Amino acid sequence: MGADTPEYALWFDIETSGLRHGDVIMEVAAVLTRMASGFEELGSFCAVVVRPRLPRSSMSAFALEEHTRNGLLDDIERGYGVPLEAAEKGVLALVDRWTDGQVAMAGSGVGHFDHPFIKDRMPVLHARLTYYDLDIGPVRRLARVSGVDMPEKDHTHRATECVREALSQGRALAGILRAGGAAR
Numbered sequence: 001m002g003a004d005t006p007e008y009a010l011w012f013d014i015e016t017s018g019l020r021h022g023d024v025i026m027e028v029a030a031v032l033t034r035m036a037s038g039f040e041e042l043g044s045f046c047a048v049v050v051r052p053r054l055p056r057s058s059m060s061a062f063a064l065e066e067h068t069r070n071g072l073l074d075d076i077e078r079g080y081g082v083p084l085e086a087a088e089k090g091v092l093a094l095v096d097r098w099t100d101g102q103v104a105m106a107g108s109g110v111g112h113f114d115h116p117f118i119k120d121r122m123p124v125l126h127a128r129l130t131y132y133d134l135d136i137g138p139v140r141r142l143a144r145v146s147g148v149d150m151p152e153k154d155h156t157h158r159a160t161e162c163v164r165e166a167l168s169q170g171r172a173l174a175g176i177l178r179a180g181g182a183a184r
Helices: 061-069 072-077 084-096 110-121 123-127 136-145 159-178
Strands: 008-016 025-034 040-048 103-107 129-135
Touching: 008 084, 008 110, 008 159, 025 072, 025 084, 025 159, 040 072, 040 084, 040 159, 061 072, 084 123, 103 110, 103 159, 110 123, 110 129, 123 129, 129 136, 136 159
Parallel strands: 008 103, 103 129
Antiparallel strands: 008 025, 025 040
């Protein structure tokens, strides 16, 4: 690893009430891995994020349908979960257990979607992230159009399943890159 490469990757996913910047974070999941060992898992954290009120009418139609189907709205309405600040502290505790330095945020879509939410809503966590992300979403798409067989995304839209799926795909893509590529 180069001197500017952090030792750890924080695989991350959030579920939100929609795709707009003003929407709210409803669930957070993170898995911390060591980069040099094939993304060896060191620990994980997941929390449903509760709000004083989350009116269904303010949610996008897609998010309302998905989070009704997958049970996330039921979990929130039953009061399962923690405030967003506590979720941020939980992720930071996971990171702090292994390093006091920066970590690279990794996952699918993290550069375009998750990172702006984290910058705005979880500023202490954002300060611990490197300036770049390991976003496997575009790499996965490139692999598919290049003829590499990649599994389709699981569309549960629950943060733990999404972050674990991204980690699995990241490991597979890293293996292909180490082997010199599967499609030529």
